[in-house]
Amino acid sequence: MGTGLTKKTTRSRIMDVSIIPKKILYRAVLGKIRNSSRFFILEKDYTSIRVIGNLTLIVLIVIAIITYFITQLNIILALVISAISSIAFLIVFGDYIRSKILERHQKFDESAFIIINSLSINMTSTQSFPYSIELLLSKSGIDEDYKKYFQEMIYNFNLGVDEDEIIQESGKIFQTKKYENAFQNIKTENSFIDSDPDFLLRVRNGIKLIEDNIVIFIAISCLLPLVLSMVLSFLLPSDSLTIFVFPLLYAIFGTLVLRFMQNRESCD
Amino acid sequence: MSKLNCTEFDFLSNIAFRLEGGENLERAFFLTEGVPEDILARLQLGEELTDIVSSIDFKYPALTNLFTSIDNADETDILERLMITSKLIRIREETLKEKETTLKVHRRRIKIIRFVTLVVIALIAGFSPIFSNLYEFINTGEFTTSLSILSYLSVSFLLINLLNNYYLLKMSNEKSIKIRLIIVIVLHVVIVIGVRFFLVGVIPF
Numbered sequence: 001m002g003t004g005l006t007k008k009t010t011r012s013r014i015m016d017v018s019i020i021p022k023k024i025l026y027r028a029v030l031g032k033i034r035n036s037s038r039f040f041i042l043e044k045d046y047t048s049i050r051v052i053g054n055l056t057l058i059v060l061i062v063i064a065i066i067t068y069f070i071t072q073l074n075i076i077l078a079l080v081i082s083a084i085s086s087i088a089f090l091i092v093f094g095d096y097i098r099s100k101i102l103e104r105h106q107k108f109d110e111s112a113f114i115i116i117n118s119l120s121i122n123m124t125s126t127q128s129f130p131y132s133i134e135l136l137l138s139k140s141g142i143d144e145d146y147k148k149y150f151q152e153m154i155y156n157f158n159l160g161v162d163e164d165e166i167i168q169e170s171g172k173i174f175q176t177k178k179y180e181n182a183f184q185n186i187k188t189e190n191s192f193i194d195s196d197p198d199f200l201l202r203v204r205n206g207i208k209l210i211e212d213n214i215v216i217f218i219a220i221s222c223l224l225p226l227v228l229s230m231v232l233s234f235l236l237p238s239d240s241l242t243i244f245v246f247p248l249l250y251a252i253f254g255t256l257v258l259r260f261m262q263n264r265e266s267c268d
Numbered sequence: 269m270s271k272l273n274c275t276e277f278d279f280l281s282n283i284a285f286r287l288e289g290g291e292n293l294e295r296a297f298f299l300t301e302g303v304p305e306d307i308l309a310r311l312q313l314g315e316e317l318t319d320i321v322s323s324i325d326f327k328y329p330a331l332t333n334l335f336t337s338i339d340n341a342d343e344t345d346i347l348e349r350l351m352i353t354s355k356l357i358r359i360r361e362e363t364l365k366e367k368e369t370t371l372k373v374h375r376r377r378i379k380i381i382r383f384v385t386l387v388v389i390a391l392i393a394g395f396s397p398i399f400s401n402l403y404e405f406i407n408t409g410e411f412t413t414s415l416s417i418l419s420y421l422s423v424s425f426l427l428i429n430l431l432n433n434y435y436l437l438k439m440s441n442e443k444s445i446k447i448r449l450i451i452v453i454v455l456h457v458v459i460v461i462g463v464r465f466f467l468v469g470v471i472p473f
Contacts, residue, residue, distance in 0.1 A: 099438070110360075117353045124349075194352050196360070203363045207370050214374050217439055218381055225389060225428045237403055243420045247427035254435045 018050040025053040029094035030101075032263050037105040039149060039173045045097055052093045060086035067241055081241055081248075088251040095255045102262060104145050105175075112174055113193045116182050120192045129167065129186065130157045149173060213261045220257060224250060269325040274302030280361070284354035293317060293335070293350075371441070378440040385432055390456045393417075393425030394463025417464050429456050 018025060026034060029049050030041070064082035071077045115136070122132035133153055149170075156166050171183035176198055185191045228246060236243050272279050279302050286296035294317055297303055310320050321335040335350075400421060401411050433452045437445045 113356065114353065117349065117356075121349055192349055192352075193356070196356050199360060200363050203367050207367050210371065210374065214378070214439065217435070218378070225432050226385065226392075229389070229425060229428055230392060234399060234403060237400065237407075239400075239419060241420060243424045244427075247424045247431060250428060251431050254431060258435060258438060 015047050015050065018053050019057050020053045022050070025049060028090065029053075030098060031259065033098060033101060033105075036175065037101055040101055040105040040108065040146065042145070045101060048097050049094065052090060052097070056086045056090040059089050071241055077241065081244060084245055084248045084252070088248040091255045092251050095259060098259070099262065108146055108173075109175060112176070112179050113196055113199075116174075116179060116186070116191065116193055119183075119186055123186055123191075129163055130154055132186075146173070209261070209264060217257065217261075220254070224253075269323055270304040270306055271325045272302050273304060275361070278302060280354045281358045284351050284358065287351045287354070375440040375442075378436050382433060382436045385436075386429060386452060386455060387459065389425060389429040389432065390459035391463060393422050393429070393456065394460040395467070396421045396425060397464075397467065417460055422460065426453070426456055 026046070026049060029052070034041070060082050063085050064078050067081045068075060068078040118136055119132050122135045123129065126132050126135065130153075133150055137147065137150055137154075153166055153170050157163060167186060168184055171180045174180045174183055178198060179193070182191045182193055228250075279300060282300040282302070283293075283296050286299050287293070291299065294311060297311060297317065298308065304324075307320055307324060311317065318335070322332050324332070326332060394417070396419065397416060400419060405411050430449060430452060433449060434445065437448055442448065
């Protein structure tokens with residue numbers, strides 16, 4: 001039992017280490033969503049980001065050494081290829097985690113108004129905020145991902161934190177100002193959400209954005225890999241490592257374009 | 269957990285319609301089509317609606333809570349609120365359905381583009397030994413006569429193909445991307461090997 005625990009703590013300690021400074025790493029991987037979706041970034045996401053960050057450095061070193069010997073001791077080429085491939089590694093895998101967080105946030109946003117309305121109904125019948133939250137949690141009405149957030153409210157309440165303060169602070173999980181205000185006014189009668197034009201507008205905007213983006217992306221994804229790979233294969237010998245620079249640059253560029261689109265979609 | 273036999277949108281609009289007609293929630297469940305048999309049987313046996321609702325597998329988990337909230341007071345005010353929420357969900361479902369249909373058209377287009385680019389890139393990768401021979405020819409004035417498909421060039425083509433598919437899959441919000449990418453690798457390798465056999469047969473060395 002004792003060894004098991006020690007093992008676990010050693011493991012978690014190793015997972016906690018980040019060679020790249022955490023601030024820079026999180027900013028590079030998460031970008032804008034670090035603020036806008038901060039309640040949906042779980043501890044395991046941070047762990048994965050740290051692991052990816054550490055692996056990036058390992059990729060950098062290993063590829064630098066391999067290319068150094070393959071390119072017959074050409075140190076500049078080795079450094080360029082390893083730098084590009086490690087950046088591509090960080091961006092592509094970081095984006096995978098980033099889009100998972102965004103998906104989680106979107107799922108919450110879609111059912112946020114049901115949560116507020118349920119709470120409002122609970123408040124009318126119980127007249128007690130902590131009891132309403134307990135009711136909300138009791139019937140598996142909430143996803144595991146953000147259950148903790150609501151459990152923490154009850155925990156804080158039991159610790160003796162002022163109820164109004166909890167309500168004011170906790171409302172920040174809702175991205176839309178209307179929902180946030182509704183939650184912060186949960187004790188009053190008018191917190192109930194009876195119309196939701198923002199959501200419809202957002203979905204319509206989202207559709208339009210996707211329609212626009214698809215044209216751009218198809219142009220990029222069809223033209224870039226096809227034309228440039230043809231041209232490059234004529235320009236470079238097939239046994240030159242420089243060839244790898246192109247797919248890696250495509251990886252960085254493509255992911256950044258995708259990320260830019262996601263940013264616009266979540267900010268609109 | 270039992271699933272509804274109809275879409276959530278149909279179920280909710282039916283419930284909302286019954287509630288509007290003055291029925292209570294239990295009666296609304298009985299009168300609505302699409303409620304699973306076992307749920308109705310449990311209702312008939314006299315179980316509490318609030319307990320039964322938790323065993324329905326809703327797409328929005330928060331819906332369970334909405335129905336169970338009513339347990340604590342059956343005032344008309346709450347019923348009305350429940351009805352408004354149901355209506356809101358109905359509008360949402362309609363909008364999301366509209367979004368899905370629009371995306372479906374795009375998804376089909378992207379699928380065609382994905383397959384076309386997959387095959388074209390794999391074909392180019394298959395013909396890549398010829399490119400390297402041409403490169404040698406331009407440089408040295410003679411062909412190397414090597415038709416090896418194991419070169420950096422063909423690996424980079426595989427990478428490009430994988431990335432291209434990954435982006436297009438993400439663009440169309442597809443699920444199980446990893447499995448689809450494995451299929452891409454298999455297809456790519458099959459096409460490359462197929463082209464190589466063709467080349468060996470066509471080019472006399």
